Amino acid sequence: MSNEIYFANNYRDLCEQHGTGAGFQFEFSCWRCHDTWRSAFEPYTSGRVAGWADRVVGSAWGAFGRTGSEATSALGGLVGANWGPAKDAAFQKSIEDAKVHFNRCGRCTNYVCGRCWNAAQGLCLNCAPDTAAEALAAQQRGLNDAVSQRAYETGSAQAASFDTGQRRQLVCPQCSTETHGARFCPGCGHRLAQADHCSSCNAEVPQGAAFCPDCGTRR
Known part of the structure; x- marks a missing residue:
């Protein structure tokens, strides 16, 4: 044996x-x-x-x-x-x-x-795949790739209207709700990504700061 x-x-x-x-x-x-x-x-x-x-x-x-x-x-x-x-x-x-x-x-x-x-x-079939199955799979890949390219081009065209300089917060600092970049929190209505300004000199004050970094005025 x-x-x-x-x-x-x-x-x-x-x-x-x-x-x-x-x-x-x-x-x-x-x-x-x-x-x-x-x-x-x-x-x-x-x-x-x-x-x-x-x-x-x-x-x-x-x-x-x-x-x-x-x-x-x-x-x-x-x-x-x-x-x-x-x-x-x-x-x-x-x-x-x-x-x-x-x-x-x-x-x-x-x-x-x-x-x-x-x-x-x-x-x-890993070494010698079925020809008809491979042809259909290749057709589907070609369709998916072409659609993906067109979608990419559509997104590229829309980029001109997207304000890349606008501040955004993805999570609300008040209630922790996901905001998806909205201006106001969908959970509590808190205004998002808006910097506070000093009441005396109108300088931008970082969130959580107790005093204005420019003039020292207490918030």
């Missing part, structure tokens, strides 16, 4: 070693679209028997005592010893089954599902 490992990165281990649900199952995923396929569940009989024995001895500890505990410990050791080889065999079988549902791209070497496979080229 070959030691080569397939699906090294795109599978998930769903195996359970102990309990009534002990068994082997693996989930494989398409590298491109991430859709998944699960192998058939294969029970691990030894793990189920050990789980059953633990419950029996646990409920009858007084009757069996140390002897029963040693028996279940020995059985548990046997389960652990058999687990690795049994899991490897189950994994190998699931890989062989998964190969029917996935294709390996000859260019990027990734495994993809049938919907992501260009059978005519023997490549995945």
